[in-house]
Amino acid sequence: MKSSRRTFLITSIGVASSLALSRQAFADAPKVSESDPTAVALGYKNDAAQVDKAKYAKYAAGQQCNNCQFFQGKPTDAWAPCPMFGGKQVSGKGWCSAYTKKA
Structure with missing residues (x-):
């Protein structure tokens, strides 16, 4: 159970940071x-x-x-x-x- 929760949290943080970076990339688009x-x-x-x-x-x-x-x-x-x-x-x-x- 702990391993699943840890995997979920790590994955969630990765997805959230990827979305934030892609949003910034759009804002910087010419x-x-x-x-x-x-x-x-x-x-x-x-x-x-x-x-x-x-x-x-x-x-x-x-x-x-x-x-x-x-x-x-x-x-x-x-x-x-x-x-x-x-x-x-x-x-x-x-x-x-x-x-x-x-x-």
């Missing part, structure tokens, strides 16, 4: 630039109000990164990683054509 080739291809803008509505008819008011299912942060985060941009951070107020409303 911010995506609007001139980044992927950003250009997806029509990414740091400010959703700047989206070319004629070119991206899919865009609708209220759509922005912080309410997209791909935004890997809290809705209140100013910047958070996005898998569409290889984990680079996107603006919470941004938008791209990969936008998919969070369920």
Whole structure:
């Protein structure tokens, strides 16, 4: 029993520290630039109000990164990683054509 408890505690501490380190790695991820080739291809803008509505008819008011299912942060985060941009951070107020409303 002691061995199981000890193993559990050691494993739990390891998992918790790994999660903390990965969270810090996300916070240190570079911010995506609007001139980044992927950003250009997806029509990414740091400010959703700047989206070319004629070119991206899919865009609708209220759509922005912080309410997209791909935004890997809290809705209140100013910047958070996005898998569409290889984990680079996107603006919470941004938008791209990969936008998919969070369920």
